[in-house]
Amino acid sequence: MxxxxxxxxxxxxxxxxxxxxxxxxxxxxxxxxxxxxxxxxxxxxxxxxxxxxxxxxxxxxxxxxxxxxxxxxxxxxxxxxxxxxxxxxxxxxxxxxxxxxxxxxxxxxxxxxxxxxxxxxxxxxxxxxxxxxxxxxxxxxxxxxxxxxxxxxxxxxxxxxxxxxxxxxxxxxxxxxxxxxxxxxxxxxxxxxxxxxxxxxxxxxxxxxGKDWDTKIEEYITLELEKQSGIIIGENPGYKEKIKREAISVKHAFSEKIGGTYREKVRARIEVNGRIYTIPVTKLIFHELTRDLLNQTIxxxxxxxxxxxxxxxxxxxxxxxxxxxxxxxxxxxxxxxxxxxxxxxxxxxxxxxxxxxxxxCDNKEVFLSDIAAFSYGAECFRNYDDDPDDKIIVNLIQKGDRLPVTKMHRFKTIIDNQERVSFDIYESSKMVSEYDSEADAVPIMNVILELIVNMPKGTSITLYITLNTDGIIEAVADDERGHTVRVQKQLYF
Ligand SMILES: Nc1ncnc2c1ncn2[C@@H]1O[C@H](COP(=O)(O)OP(=O)(O)OP(=O)(O)O)[C@@H](O)[C@H]1O
Ligand SMILES: [Mg+2]
CATH class of the missing domain: 3.30.420.40 (ATPase, nucleotide binding domain)
Known part of the structure; x- marks a missing residue:
């Protein structure tokens, strides 16, 4: 099975x-x-x-x-x-x-x-x-x-x-x-x-x-409960859990039909220190609290x-x-x-x-052709001579590219007689050709190419990135003088 x-x-x-x-x-x-x-x-x-x-x-x-x-x-x-x-x-x-x-x-x-x-x-x-x-x-x-x-x-x-x-x-x-x-x-x-x-x-x-809908109702119930009872609920985990459960049941009640129509109002009931407090929630309040969430998804x-x-x-x-x-x-x-x-x-x-x-899933021929779900790029210096701390990520593969795909980019060595180049490959959702390194990107692999000495600053190093439908990503760095290094990794699709 x-x-x-x-x-x-x-x-x-x-x-x-x-x-x-x-x-x-x-x-x-x-x-x-x-x-x-x-x-x-x-x-x-x-x-x-x-x-x-x-x-x-x-x-x-x-x-x-x-x-x-x-x-x-x-x-x-x-x-x-x-x-x-x-x-x-x-x-x-x-x-x-x-x-x-x-x-x-x-x-x-x-x-x-x-x-x-x-x-x-x-x-x-x-x-x-x-x-x-x-x-x-x-x-x-x-x-x-x-x-x-x-x-x-x-x-x-x-x-x-x-x-x-x-x-x-x-x-x-x-x-x-x-x-x-x-x-x-x-x-x-x-x-x-x-x-x-x-x-x-x-x-x-x-x-x-759904949990964000819950949070909005929880916040509302907590506020009303504090008003009614004069007790500060604060971070008390017992009360918070009780309110969370009640908020979820209020939310679900608004999806139920009574006599063929959806409910106009629901009440939350919370027991605090032996007393039960009732907090009415109307459909209007519910919608107002959560409208922004819904709009973002739409x-x-x-x-x-x-x-x-x-x-x-x-x-x-x-x-x-x-x-x-x-x-x-x-x-x-x-x-x-x-x-x-x-x-x-x-x-x-x-x-x-x-x-x-x-x-x-093991019959690769029959199944799922796909597009790249993310962009993949390499980190480099924007301009090493001006500012050696200023790094950017250059995207080679773009989110949305049809798979399989191979893209290349030429980078340049930054000093004379550079001993090696090291490319960190990043995965991100950014659909741009380059972006600042601090942005939301996740390093997934590293490619190091050892260089022969006596190469002047500015020598071209080509990087190829290939992504195939099985989720295998391959990066190849090439010094255009017959030296290449190849690194592969299985990404989980
Ligand atoms: N009748 C209903 N009315 C309102 N919300 C509901 C109803 N039934 C389920 N939910 C909400 O749906 C959410 C759970 O849905 P589902 O099981 O699809 O999510 P999940 O698979 O756990 O989450 P995700 O897919 O985001 O990882 C919960 O927030 C739950 O409160
Ligand atoms: Mg789900």
Missing amino acids: RLGIDFGTSFSLPATSYLDTSVILLPAGKYGIPSVFYYDDWEGVLIGENAEKAGQGLAAENLKREIKLELTSFFIADGKEFSAKQIVGYILQNVKEIAMATAASKLIDDSLEGVVISVPAAFGHNEKQIILEAAKIPASKGGPELNVLGFIKEPVAAALAYFQASLADKTRILVYDLGGGTCDVAIVEANSLFLEKYTVIDSDMVRIG QLAELLVNRNNENEISEIVCVGGSSNMPQVQEGLRNSFSEISIRIFEPEKAIAIGASIYAQY
Whole structure:
């Protein structure tokens, strides 16, 4: 059996392909496994619902949510330190265990061959590397590590699930995935003759998701609660956790229909020092608090539609739990009156897509042609003689380039008899030819070319960077005198 795992900011979900259909592997009545971690000396490590149960009241300070958004962080619970990588490892093992137990109960194959994990389209090499290493941490009881067959971008996974489910001739769709922590938008095309061939035309992401809606409501409830009770809630973890849970249930209540219409008002109820306080939240307040968040996600969708050909997009497909909010549908409809908008399996689509990909991923011929999801460039001096501290990054491969792609750039040595050149290669989202080194860019590899002596300052050194559809990046530095050095690295796609 192969598993597709949607490792989400708030919830994770496993699915597998069985007898040509996709099956979500969760116990009856469950919609997802909370991506939540808890530790104390007495309980040890708890994950998912068990973690949520344990992390009530003052114990909330031992509870870690939304680890996917801080993959390089550390968390201290009950005096013990855990890296984000360890926490992700626990979450993935927990998802696997639940999936395997559910599969066994449904009499599906019970041996696990490997997993495909979905990640936001804008996750770079380093983030995937952390998830990969996390998957390799064996389960606490000495169980086997997870064999990661590959990664798939969340909106692409959603598109796979959508294309598989609908036999319509609609081939180019915009996926709008508003989850717990990120909003991923991508334009994905299926070749209508070979449905197993997909092209990601464009993709982008903002770090905005359901949790930001929660925070806005939490802030509002806290303020009103402090006004009513005269108590300063401050950083008290027990109260904060209580308010967070109430804020989430208020948010969900606004997505429920009563007698055919959505609710106009919802009340939050919070107990403080034995007294219950009631805080009314109207739909108007809810919308005002969160309008800016919604607008930022819609602007991202507009950006993608505008930089591509609007006429060719046949449908907007909304996935992600937060797409259940009626304001999301409404907002999209107002901005894209010409394009039909539909909501498709908001909680399940990504896990289903990941499980479809898990089936095909070793057949490279059949699957996923792609574009560069990032730009790749090399660091150099802007003008060494004027200012040896002023460095820039020159992009060779641009985000959006069709793969496979090779680009070259000529650099020059900065002094006479230079002994070597060392290129640091950076990954970034910047779609420009060059940018300042301080900007948001992640070093991913280094190429060092030893030079023969007696080369004057200003000698050309050529750098080639190649990125292929398997995610292998190769950098070649060449002194144009017959000396080259080649460095390769597998980026996780
Ligand atoms: N009916 C609903 N109304 C409002 N929000 C909802 C509803 N159902 C789910 N959500 C919200 O959706 C979010 C979770 O969605 P989802 O499971 O797609 O995200 P995720 O996969 O955990 O996160 P991400 O994809 O960003 O990493 C949570 O913030 C949750 O509160
Ligand atoms: Mg998700």
